[in-house]
Amino acid sequence: MGTLFVSDLDGTLLRNDATLSDFSKDHLNELLRSGMLFTVASARSVITMASMLKGLNLTLPVVEFNGAFVSDLRTGQHRIVNSIDSVVAEDI
Numbered sequence: 001m002g003t004l005f006v007s008d009l010d011g012t013l014l015r016n017d018a019t020l021s022d023f024s025k026d027h028l029n030e031l032l033r034s035g036m037l038f039t040v041a042s043a044r045s046v047i048t049m050a051s052m053l054k055g056l057n058l059t060l061p062v063v064e065f066n067g068a069f070v071s072d073l074r075t076g077q078h079r080i081v082n083s084i085d086s087v088v089a090e091d092i
Contacts, residue, residue: 001037002035002036002037003037004037004038004039004060005036005037005038005039006038006039006040006041006063007038007039007040007041008040008041008042009040009041009042009044009049009052010042010043010044013040014052018052019052020052020053020055020056025055025056028056029055029056029057032056032057032058032059033057037060038058038060039058039060039061039062039063040053040058040062040063041062041063041064041066041067042062042063042064042066043065043066044064044065045064045065046062046064046069046071046072046073046076047076049062049064049073050073050074050076053073058073061073061079061080067082068081068082068083069081069082
Protein backbone atom coordinates (compact mmCIF):
# COMPACT_ATOMS: atom_id res chain seq x y z
CA MET A 1 0.00 0.00 0.00
CA GLY A 2 1.11 3.52 -0.70
CA THR A 3 0.49 6.85 0.95
CA LEU A 4 -3.05 8.21 0.74
CA PHE A 5 -3.29 11.89 -0.19
CA VAL A 6 -6.51 13.73 0.75
CA SER A 7 -7.17 17.31 -0.30
CA ASP A 8 -9.76 19.84 0.78
CA LEU A 9 -11.57 21.59 -2.05
CA ASP A 10 -12.31 25.23 -1.23
CA GLY A 11 -9.18 27.32 -0.93
CA THR A 12 -6.97 24.32 -1.68
CA LEU A 13 -7.70 22.28 -4.82
CA LEU A 14 -10.29 24.55 -6.42
CA ARG A 15 -9.83 28.03 -7.82
CA ASN A 16 -11.66 31.03 -6.35
CA ASP A 17 -14.60 30.38 -8.71
CA ALA A 18 -15.00 26.83 -7.28
CA THR A 19 -13.67 25.15 -10.42
CA LEU A 20 -10.79 22.77 -10.96
CA SER A 21 -8.27 24.11 -13.46
CA ASP A 22 -7.45 22.04 -16.55
CA PHE A 23 -3.81 22.07 -15.41
CA SER A 24 -4.69 20.53 -12.05
CA LYS A 25 -7.12 18.05 -13.60
CA ASP A 26 -4.58 16.89 -16.19
CA HIS A 27 -1.74 16.49 -13.70
CA LEU A 28 -3.88 14.80 -11.08
CA ASN A 29 -5.23 12.36 -13.67
CA GLU A 30 -1.66 11.60 -14.71
CA LEU A 31 -0.71 10.91 -11.08
CA LEU A 32 -3.84 8.80 -10.57
CA ARG A 33 -2.99 6.73 -13.67
CA SER A 34 0.47 6.14 -12.23
CA GLY A 35 -1.08 4.71 -9.06
CA MET A 36 -1.22 7.63 -6.66
CA LEU A 37 -3.87 7.16 -3.95
CA PHE A 38 -5.83 10.42 -3.89
CA THR A 39 -9.24 11.63 -2.83
CA VAL A 40 -10.93 14.75 -1.51
CA ALA A 41 -12.69 15.80 1.68
CA SER A 42 -15.16 18.66 1.89
CA ALA A 43 -18.07 20.21 3.72
CA ARG A 44 -19.88 19.94 0.39
CA SER A 45 -22.21 17.17 -0.77
CA VAL A 46 -21.10 14.38 -3.08
CA ILE A 47 -23.47 15.72 -5.76
CA THR A 48 -21.84 19.15 -5.67
CA MET A 49 -18.34 17.64 -5.62
CA ALA A 50 -19.15 15.41 -8.60
CA SER A 51 -20.03 18.40 -10.78
CA MET A 52 -16.95 20.36 -9.67
CA LEU A 53 -14.59 17.43 -10.21
CA LYS A 54 -16.04 16.25 -13.52
CA GLY A 55 -13.24 14.75 -15.59
CA LEU A 56 -11.08 13.92 -12.58
CA ASN A 57 -10.74 10.15 -12.47
CA LEU A 58 -11.07 9.54 -8.74
CA THR A 59 -11.55 5.89 -7.87
CA LEU A 60 -11.47 6.17 -4.09
CA PRO A 61 -14.50 7.32 -2.10
CA VAL A 62 -14.74 10.99 -1.10
CA VAL A 63 -15.42 12.47 2.33
CA GLU A 64 -18.50 14.68 2.29
CA PHE A 65 -20.25 16.93 4.80
CA ASN A 66 -17.09 17.19 6.94
CA GLY A 67 -16.92 13.46 7.53
CA ALA A 68 -20.60 12.64 7.97
CA PHE A 69 -20.37 10.38 4.92
CA VAL A 70 -17.69 8.61 2.93
CA SER A 71 -19.27 8.19 -0.49
CA ASP A 72 -18.68 6.92 -4.01
CA LEU A 73 -18.23 9.99 -6.21
CA ARG A 74 -19.75 8.36 -9.30
CA THR A 75 -22.88 6.85 -7.74
CA GLY A 76 -23.34 9.00 -4.63
CA GLN A 77 -23.75 5.82 -2.58
CA HIS A 78 -22.65 6.21 1.03
CA ARG A 79 -19.96 3.68 1.95
CA ILE A 80 -19.67 4.89 5.55
CA VAL A 81 -22.27 6.83 7.53
CA ASN A 82 -21.12 8.57 10.71
CA SER A 83 -24.41 9.35 12.40
CA ILE A 84 -25.10 10.76 15.83
CA ASP A 85 -26.53 7.35 16.76
CA SER A 86 -23.04 5.88 16.48
CA VAL A 87 -21.65 8.27 19.11
CA VAL A 88 -21.65 7.02 22.66
CA ALA A 89 -23.40 9.47 25.02
CA GLU A 90 -20.28 9.61 27.20
CA ASP A 91 -18.31 10.96 24.23
CA ILE A 92 -20.53 14.03 23.89
